[in-house]
Amino acid sequence: MRRSIMAALLASFVFLAAMAPPALAADHNAVFTLGQTTYVVDGAAQQMDAAPFLQQPQNRAFVPLRYLAYALGVPQTGVTWIQSSQTAVLAMSNTTVVLTANSRTYYVNGQAEQMDTAPVLKNGRLYLPARYVAEAFGYSVSWDQSSQSVIISSGAGSSGGSSNTTASSSSGGGSSSTSQTSGYYNLQIVPVPSFAQVGQAVQLEVTVTGANNLAASGVTVTMAANSGSVQLSPSTITTNADGQGVFTATDASAQTVTFTATIPNSYTTATASVQWNAPAATGNYTVNLSASAVTATEGQPVVFTVTVDSSAVTPAAGLGVTVSDTSTNVLLSAGSLVTNAQGQAFFTAADPSPETVTFSAIPAGGGSSQ
Numbered sequence: 001m002r003r004s005i006m007a008a009l010l011a012s013f014v015f016l017a018a019m020a021p022p023a024l025a026a027d028h029n030a031v032f033t034l035g036q037t038t039y040v041v042d043g044a045a046q047q048m049d050a051a052p053f054l055q056q057p058q059n060r061a062f063v064p065l066r067y068l069a070y071a072l073g074v075p076q077t078g079v080t081w082i083q084s085s086q087t088a089v090l091a092m093s094n095t096t097v098v099l100t101a102n103s104r105t106y107y108v109n110g111q112a113e114q115m116d117t118a119p120v121l122k123n124g125r126l127y128l129p130a131r132y133v134a135e136a137f138g139y140s141v142s143w144d145q146s147s148q149s150v151i152i153s154s155g156a157g158s159s160g161g162s163s164n165t166t167a168s169s170s171s172g173g174g175s176s177s178t179s180q181t182s183g184y185y186n187l188q189i190v191p192v193p194s195f196a197q198v199g200q201a202v203q204l205e206v207t208v209t210g211a212n213n214l215a216a217s218g219v220t221v222t223m224a225a226n227s228g229s230v231q232l233s234p235s236t237i238t239t240n241a242d243g244q245g246v247f248t249a250t251d252a253s254a255q256t257v258t259f260t261a262t263i264p265n266s267y268t269t270a271t272a273s274v275q276w277n278a279p280a281a282t283g284n285y286t287v288n289l290s291a292s293a294v295t296a297t298e299g300q301p302v303v304f305t306v307t308v309d310s311s312a313v314t315p316a317a318g319l320g321v322t323v324s325d326t327s328t329n330v331l332l333s334a335g336s337l338v339t340n341a342q343g344q345a346f347f348t349a350a351d352p353s354p355e356t357v358t359f360s361a362i363p364a365g366g367g368s369s370q
């Protein structure tokens with residue numbers, strides 16, 4: 001049986017039933033090897049039209065995103081490429097991951113996350129380190145130096161940690177922490193969200209790791225902004241047992257602000273940017289809602305794209321959007337979204353029942369839905 005999906009602006013093609021690509025079984029893994037156009041899922045070789053490569057100067061192993069998604073169990077219909085914004089949307093069950101070429105910011109169920117390097121387009125394929133996407137779907141990643149391979153694990157065979165796929169060394173996983181007061185650190189800032197309206201608070205989530213990629217607790221981190229209009233609290237934090245700490249920032253001006261985190265008495269710094277936008281007047285938003293399919297099989301996730309423009313800001317970045325539907329059976333990946341730099345946000349919906357469902361997206365402050 002099939003169900004019909006109605007959105008304000010419908011896409012022009014229909015979801016057809018398709019065989020799912022090979023997915024990871026419990027306690028098994030997937031392996032991508034540098035320079036090879038064959039990848040292995042649970043011992044079975046699969047072909048691809050692209051090969052992982054070593055990205056310089058980061059010295060990182062980059063894998064083709066589409067085949068990485070297939071290896072994680074994302075169905076072919078759950079992989080959407082939006083050419084206009086060079087954005088990839090991956091949807092499986094209740095998880096939606098959105099990545100854009102040349103942008104370190106990606107979104108998991110509408111929440112902004114930060115990569116330490118940006119995806120790149122090469123010969124028509126989007127590549128990136130496997131860790132960010134794999135962890136979003138509940139897997140772990142490790143690097144095997146001897147075979148030059150990226151290994152993705154799930155179930156009992158998982159290392160349970162987040163390992164960088166840095167090709168020069170093998171980093172261990174795990175959620176253990178180490179207390180360090182000096183030496184090598186890796187510092188990362190993730191602004192949540194990275195686009196906001198003037199006056200909206202943004203959390204700057206800081207993570208510090210030390211030797212063997214273990215969380216570094218008890219480390220002092222300071223934060224500074226390149227704008228005097230930013231209110232930042234606190235100015236200094238000490239990392240917790242997970243090597244993490246949170247700063248909060250607000251800005252009364254419409255501008256892009258660069259934040260710099262520093263570990264005193266070391267050479268370790270990290271930067272991240274947040275764009276604050278002036279909100280448009282109430283009722284001046286125009287919302288377009290499109291679906292990747294007009295019909296879908298029961299339980300099959302459909303990707304929706306929300307695009308917001310306004311008379312004051314086009315596109316309307318950093319705007320909150322509320323999503324709703326007319327069914328009690330629909331499973332939404334997120335009910336509250338924040339638009340990205342292109343004024344877009346993404347969510348997925350799946351319905352286990354055969355029925356017609358109408359979806360709506362309403363921006364903060366109201367507006368028209370088309």
